[in-house]
Amino acid sequence: HHHEDDAQKPMVLDPSCRHPPFQSHILSRSPLVIYLSGFLTADEQAHLQDITKDTFTHSAVADAAGEQGLRQTRTSQSTNVPRDQVVRCIEERALLFQGFDIPRTHLEPLQLVKYSKDQHYHFHTDWFTNPAHASSVTGGNRLSSFFAYVSAENITGGGTNFPMLAAPSNKRWCEYIDCDEPWENGVTFRPIVGSAVFWENLLEDGTGDQRALHAGLPVTSGSKLGMNIWTRQGPLSDEIRGPDVP
Ligand SMILES: O=C(O)CCC(=O)C(=O)O
Ligand SMILES: [Fe+2]
Numbered sequence: 001h002h003h004e005d006d007a008q009k010p011m012v013l014d015p016s017c018r019h020p021p022f023q024s025h026i027l028s029r030s031p032l033v034i035y036l037s038g039f040l041t042a043d044e045q046a047h048l049q050d051i052t053k054d055t056f057t058h059s060a061v062a063d064a065a066g067e068q069g070l071r072q073t074r075t076s077q078s079t080n081v082p083r084d085q086v087v088r089c090i091e092e093r094a095l096l097f098q099g100f101d102i103p104r105t106h107l108e109p110l111q112l113v114k115y116s117k118d119q120h121y122h123f124h125t126d127w128f129t130n131p132a133h134a135s136s137v138t139g140g141n142r143l144s145s146f147f148a149y150v151s152a153e154n155i156t157g158g159g160t161n162f163p164m165l166a167a168p169s170n171k172r173w174c175e176y177i178d179c180d181e182p183w184e185n186g187v188t189f190r191p192i193v194g195s196a197v198f199w200e201n202l203l204e205d206g207t208g209d210q211r212a213l214h215a216g217l218p219v220t221s222g223s224k225l226g227m228n229i230w231t232r233q234g235p236l237s238d239e240i241r242g243p244d245v246p
Contacts, residue, residue, distance in 0.1 A: 011100055017089035019096075027166050027187065031211045032200040033177050035189070036146075038095075039196035040090070040227075047086045047149050050110050055079040059113060061124070062133050075119040076216070081227070082108040084245045093241075094146055094229045097198065105235035106139065109242050111228040112150065113216070115158060120175065122214035123163070126230060127201040129206035130180075131194065138240070140233030142200060148196035150225040157220035159188040160197060164211040191224050206233065 040048075056077035081087050087110060095102050107215040113121070116182040126145045128134040134141035147160055159178050173179070176195065178188040189197050201212045216226070 006204075009134065011095070011103060014085075014088060014092060015098075016085070017092050019093050020090070020234055027168060027173075027177075028199075030134045031165075031209050032188075032198075033165060034198045034222065036148075036196040036198055037176070037192075037195050039093070040148055040150065040194045041144075042194070042196050044086060044090060046095055048081060048112060048150050049225065051084065052079050056112075056114055059121075062100055062128055062130060072122075073124070074121045076114045076115045076121055078111055080242070081112055082187060082245050083109065083242060090229070094231070098231065099145065102231060105241065106143075106229075106232045108139075108142075108230040108232065108240070108242045112229075113226045113228065114226045115216065115219045115226075117219055117221055117223070119219040123175065123213055125201065125208055125210070125212050125214075126228075127212065129208065134224045139236040141206070141208065143233050144198065144231045145199050146196045146198045146227075146229035148227040148229070149191045149193050150227050152191045152193050152222065152224050155191055155219060155224055156222060157218050158191045158222075158224040159228070160191070160214055160226075161188040161217050162186050162199075162212075162214045164213055191226070196227075196229075202233070224233035 020038055020041045021028040022036050025035045027033045056079045059074045059076045061074050079212055091104055091107055097105060107189055124143045165187040167183055169185055178190055181188045199212055202210060203209050
């Protein structure tokens with residue numbers, strides 16, 4: 001098991017990180033899905049945009065079936081975020097949320113995803129369906145995902161839809177989820193800046209959970225910038241993780 005070598009290393013906290021007091025609301029226990037309100041501060045949102053300016057390229061997907069097919073599935077643009085001090089604090093927050101046992105080497109580089117009008121990401125799971133992508137030499141599969149909303153300018157559409165989740169009944173959820181969606185469409189989170197959705201991708205036995213299927217719905221006007229924080233089952237190499245930067 002991956003966890004054994006990592007367990008020796010205590011998790012080191014950066015005392016200079018100032019974590020915002022975000023609110024957590026469980027939407028689903030199985031699969032585990034938790035809504036996090038206020039997960040990113042306004043300063044962090046601005047900083048993330050600042051350090052990634054002009055670095056976006058057309059998003060890739062794991063089982064690339066040629067450029068053409070790829071762009072129809074995921075029409076957004078994406079970029080990896082350089083790991084400076086602000087980004088390391090966001091990483092620390094994402095790790096602490098998951099307990100104290102996950103070392104930072106299990107995190108992929110944070111990824112920003114940008115959508116302009118009419119762009120979307122078709123239904124997919126974040127866990128790799130191709131076992132070749134989930135081998136232990138490359139960190140195993142994706143245990144969990146955070147999808148955070150970094151910016152949303154004059155947006156309509158662009159929610160994050162989980163078709164297999166049951167819509168909750170209390171109207172208070174309508175602040176965060178689109179209550180106008182028909183019941184059979186599952187749950188659609190609104191793109192509210194600063195919020196994040198956390199969910200688990202794998203079942204107890206490590207196989208992928210089909211119920212974690214989701215999509216980035218088309219942005220019908222305005223634009224959206226989101227961020228993926230993916231935690232692997234095991235450590236990733238320094239080469240994949242990239243360097244810490246000042
Ligand atoms: O854009 C969204 O709402 C979801 C994006 C997503 O699922 C992904 O990038 O893996
Ligand atoms: Fe996704």
